[in-house]
Amino acid sequence: MESQHLAETILSIQDLNVKIGSSHILKNFDFQISKKEIHALVGESGSGKSTFASTVLGLLNEEASVTWKKFNIFSQDVPNGDFSPWKNWRGKRISLIPQTAAIGLHPFLSIGSQILEYFSLIQPEFANPETGIRLLKEFGLSDPVAAWEARPHQLSGGERQRILILLSVYSGAELILADEPTSALDPITGKSILDLLKSRVKDLGAGLLFISHDLSSARELADTITVMRSGERLETLKSKNGSFEPHLEYSRKLFTLDENSA
Numbered sequence: 238m239e240s241q242h243l244a245e246t247i248l249s250i251q252d253l254n255v256k257i258g259s260s261h262i263l264k265n266f267d268f269q270i271s272k273k274e275i276h277a278l279v280g281e282s283g284s285g286k287s288t289f290a291s292t293v294l295g296l297l298n299e300e301a302s303v304t305w306k307k308f309n310i311f312s313q314d315v316p317n318g319d320f321s322p323w324k325n326w327r328g329k330r331i332s333l334i335p336q337t338a339a340i341g342l343h344p345f346l347s348i349g350s351q352i353l354e355y356f357s358l359i360q361p362e363f364a365n366p367e368t369g370i371r372l373l374k375e376f377g378l379s380d381p382v383a384a385w386e387a388r389p390h391q392l393s394g395g396e397r398q399r400i401l402i403l404l405s406v407y408s409g410a411e412l413i414l415a416d417e418p419t420s421a422l423d424p425i426t427g428k429s430i431l432d433l434l435k436s437r438v439k440d441l442g443a444g445l446l447f448i449s450h451d452l453s454s455a456r457e458l459a460d461t462i463t464v465m466r467s468g469e470r471l472e473t474l475k476s477k478n479g480s481f482e483p484h485l486e487y488s489r490k491l492f493t494l495d496e497n498s499a
């Protein structure tokens with residue numbers, strides 16, 4: 238049972254500390270995620286969620302001091318502070334869904350040519366128009382052939398975000414990071430995109446680290462929620478029949494505020 242559990246773990250971190258100058262941004266932070274798991278990080282602004290995502294992407298700038306007691310990823314123990322393996326993982330085994338298509342899509346190239354180029358680099362079997370158009374259809378583009386030929390500005394924000402999620406989910410990455418992936422969209426579009434993301438992550442067996450201010454999305458999407466405050470992990474909650482029972486006063490307040498604003 239134990240060995241089966243270990244085989245399913247994608248990332249397991251103990252005592253991660255991130256300091257920039259005199260700021261201690263992540264403090265003795267522990268985190269774990271397994272295949273098919275959606276693990277949400279929630280907490281007020283400035284609690285360190287994006288810094289954690291940058292650490293997992295190996296993207297912290299050089300002035301940061303990053304240390305850990307244990308960093309096991311893809312069944313490999315990474316020596317304390319050594320980011321050299323990330324050049325082989327980023328964009329391949331670890332994928333990021335950007336917040337907006339302004340970051341993820343080239344404004345002047347057609348969607349089809351961008352999909353072909355992307356997949357030709359990492360998943361050549363998907364690098365053909367038939368598969369690309371089929372995936373656009375699967376991701377809810379109502380006219381996938383027109384979308385294939387369009388440039389990004391000819392599509393809605395929701396359509397562009399569906400395409401970014403498609404690229405990330407079908408990149409073959411085992412670990413997907415989504416930092417506020419629907420914050421620029423209206424709630425109905427955002428919800429349908431998150432439902433799609435959830436079903437694809439579960440089908441394909443990746444792990445999803447989901448970062449959001451929106452606690453109701455986190456509750457609906459996640460199997461596990463870690464509540465952060467001031468760079469620390471306050472508590473990690475597991476879904477029980479689709480609901481979460483926070484123990485600490487701070488987390489309860491966060492959850493209650495969300496219920497009251499719904």
Ligand SMILES: Nc1ncnc2c1ncn2[C@@H]1O[C@H](COP(=O)(O)OP(=O)(O)OP(=O)(O)O)[C@@H](O)[C@H]1O
Nearest residue numbers: 257260262280281282283284285286287288289450
């Ligand atoms: N390059 C940096 N230099 C100094 N401090 C930084 C740097 N990057 C982040 N911080 C500080 O680290 C803390 C955590 O920031 P971070 O962006 O990780 O929080 P967050 O929880 O993602 O916030 P938000 O929800 O607003 O995106 C903040 O106090 C921020 O000011």
